[in-house]
Amino acid sequence: MPKKGPKGNMRVVELFAGVGGFRVGLERASDHFDTVWSNQWEPARKKQDASAIYVARFGADGHSNTDISTVPVRDIPDHDLLVGGFPCQDYSVARTLNKADGLVGKKGVLWWEIHRILKAKEPGYFFLENVDRLLKSPATQRGRDFAVMLASLADLGYAVEWRVINAADYGMPQRRRRVFFLGYHKSTPLGKKLVATKRPENWLLRKGIFAEAFPAQAKDGKTIRSRIEGDLAEVTEHFNNGPHSRNGPFGNAGVMVDRTVDTLAVIADHHGKGTTLGDVLLPLDEVPAEFFIPEAKRKAWMYLKGSKRERRTNAANGFSYDYMEGAMAFPDALDKPARTIITGEGGSSPSRFKHVVCMPDGRLRRLTPVELERLNMFPDGHTAGTADGRRAFLMGNALVTGVIERVGKVLERRVKG
Ligand SMILES: C[S@@+](CC[C@H](N)C(=O)[O-])C[C@H]1O[C@@H](n2cnc3c(N)ncnc32)[C@H](O)[C@@H]1O
Known part of the structure; x- marks a missing residue:
């Protein structure tokens, strides 16, 4: 894992940057977040206006406006935190005969670009965003894509927590519900803490970064434990692929350590004034x-x-x-x-x-x-x-930058230990 940047700053890489929602939120959270590289490219569009706006607001230094799938990892600087909002696509993995590990994801699926960069650069942390449908896709095998994603992250040495957050539930001006993921490399202090947690519901309701930034209560019941077994092609083929596959197993909050998943249905616990x-x-x-x-x-x-x-x-x-x-x-x-x-x-x-x-x-x-x-x-x-x-x-x-800001504030403090 790379060492921290100078002055203990967290060096951030922002993928799928759009107009810089993660950067706006993180910079408001703390001046310890230092975006060292960003990438934004809109497929099939001559006028790259998102990238142009990003450059106009934050400067051209360390900004790349090319298809991320064509960027070699050697062009991406070492960093501590990888962030980005990426699409919900088909994350299935097939077995091939001619690849070194015999496994390949679908071409053009951007998850595998994030995965490639995490694998090569091993940042200590990541913070990602997606539509909440990802937890339940595809319709024929609910939760399979997310299971592939979690399994591939476990295999790279990350422990993960996720939470579905509707910004309006916490006083922000838009009802925008998205799933957010935080990943901690198991070698980091936060990763070690999550790995050592004996009671996952404690993490999900009190000790975790999302729990601290966005207080929540259990909706009903307890955490449900499951394991994601097999290589990624086996996960693709077998995950939730039985007669009872109607509901996916992933609730709106959860943690994953070494492919063991603990998930819980939570509701927002917020009583402040709302913005309209x-x-x-x-x-x-x-x-x-x-x-x-x-x-x-x-x-x-x-x-x-x-x-x-x-x-x-x-x-x-x-x-x-x-x-x-x-x-x-x-x-x-x-x-x-x-x-x-x-x-x-x-x-x-x-x-x-x-x-x-x-x-x-x-x-x-x-x-x-x-x-x-x-x-x-x-x-x-x-x-x-x-x-x-x-x-x-x-x-x-884009996204509600207030969500990023609140997570950023807690993350910055908790990363310091
Ligand atoms: C969901 S948006 C993220 C928006 C961003 N969080 C913001 O605050 O504006 C995903 C972004 O990924 C970009 N994108 C799509 N395919 C890409 C690719 N192959 N390489 C780089 N960027 C890509 C899209 O143009 C879009 O701006």
């Missing part, structure tokens, strides 16, 4: 005219937001079917946290999922880029420099 969508809105006179919904478009928005039950025909095969969906809040409530921002939030065309707020004068409008930044707790204007629709897209891809 209304709290992030700009004064009316600062909202540009194009964000207001013209009277003539109101009906189209109402239709898309409304509940419906109608007969539809599939254009490709001519089959008719009944289509049903419930109503969305319209306009969005100002006294609650916002819904999850998705990448399609920008642009003026009517949509079911874009937020719409009602002004005191009765006019309806969409959210501005600055308001979307505030919902993710980025500084105002962080994504300025590209088109409004793209700014919305970049916020849909």
